[in-house]
Amino acid sequence: MITGGHAIIYSQQADDVRTLFRDTLGFNSIDAGDGWLIFGLPSAEVAMHPTEGPSHHELYLLCDDINATVQELMAKGVEFSKPISDESWGLLTAIRLPGGGELGIYEPRHPVAAQD
DSSP: OOOOOOOOOOOTTHHHHHHIIIIISOOOEEEOSTTOEEEOOSSOOOOOOOOSSOOOOOOEEEOSOHHHHHHHHHHTTOOEEEEEEEETTEEEEEEEOTTSOEEEEEEESSOOOOOO
């Protein structure tokens, strides 16, 4: 029944975010028409967390080695919005997106449910 997921990043500099995903992060894309790029992501997973505040959604990219990933992306000019923090469930940081906002990246300590 469900064959995949589709995440959306809203930005006032959407073209720059697309360039980041294509040229810096190296994600494959297809042109859905008129230059509108849609990117393939690595395998993914979704989790549900309780909150005391308003309901919301977040998007994180996973990696196997956060320190190596940060070094590689910094060498490509990526700016990080927060330092690596050691959480109970993994090591977490975030990159600053063009136009504002951030995209979390973490090295999980938990088993990964993602399917290839």
